[in-house]
Amino acid sequence: GNSVTQMEGPVTLSEEAFLTINCTYTATGYPSLFWYVQYPGEGLQLLLKATKADDKGSNKGFEATYRKETTSFHLEKGSVQVSDSAVYFCALMILTGGGNKLTFGTGTQLKVEL
Amino acid sequence: KAGVTQTPRYLIKTRGQQVTLSCSPISGHRSVSWYQQTPGQGLQFLFEYFSETQRNKGNFPGRFSGRQFSNSRSEMNVSTLELGDSALYLCASSLPTSGSWEYEQYFGPGTRLTVT
Numbered sequence: 001g002n003s004v005t006q007m008e009g010p011v012t013l014s015e016e017a018f019l020t021i022n023c024t025y026t027a028t029g030y031p032s033l034f035w036y037v038q039y040p041g042e043g044l045q046l047l048l049k050a051t052k053a054d055d056k057g058s059n060k061g062f063e064a065t066y067r068k069e070t071t072s073f074h075l076e077k078g079s080v081q082v083s084d085s086a087v088y089f090c091a092l093m094i095l096t097g098g099g100n101k102l103t104f105g106t107g108t109q110l111k112v113e114l
Numbered sequence: 115k116a117g118v119t120q121t122p123r124y125l126i127k128t129r130g131q132q133v134t135l136s137c138s139p140i141s142g143h144r145s146v147s148w149y150q151q152t153p154g155q156g157l158q159f160l161f162e163y164f165s166e167t168q169r170n171k172g173n174f175p176g177r178f179s180g181r182q183f184s185n186s187r188s189e190m191n192v193s194t195l196e197l198g199d200s201a202l203y204l205c206a207s208s209l210p211t212s213g214s215w216e217y218e219q220y221f222g223p224g225t226r227l228t229v230t
Contacts, residue, residue, distance in 0.1 A: 043118075044206075046219070089157065099170025100145075102219060104156060107157075
């Protein structure tokens, strides 16, 4: 079956530090890959996506590159801010004519301190 | 453009009761998916509706059901509530791109269901 593995949290960083959250996946077929972010008390927000190998998704200073050879989609940001504190979810979707669903990782909580 | 809306935002029910949650997708979106989020199991897919038809279903008991109306609004129903049904229920809408299977899912704020 399809699955997503994320690094355990919480990850605690100082403001302006470099962020990496690891994500690897197992999939039958060719998945699209996503990062979602969830702030306290809110739903999920789509942060970025990549639909094929070597694609780089980017948004709000966050980046992730679809690496087919290592089945990975690691999230990075060069300089985090306190406002980036949230839970980050890596997810995949296999696109089929029979319907589509997201398979999520367990989420990684990020805490950014001054 | 308005985002995905879900009502109610919070709900408290007693074991054995049933509950109906509502989701209004982004205007123009035709697909609605439902997910359950719990601390223990994380985010799990419940089902997806497209053009009023369920076309994908997760691994949940038959107590969980849903439907979609002609205006794409969707409801999910949980009958005979159990304590373990306490969760955040998230609805996501999406729009299949013409000529492609690619689409992104946009989530609502969720309904927090507490079963006592």
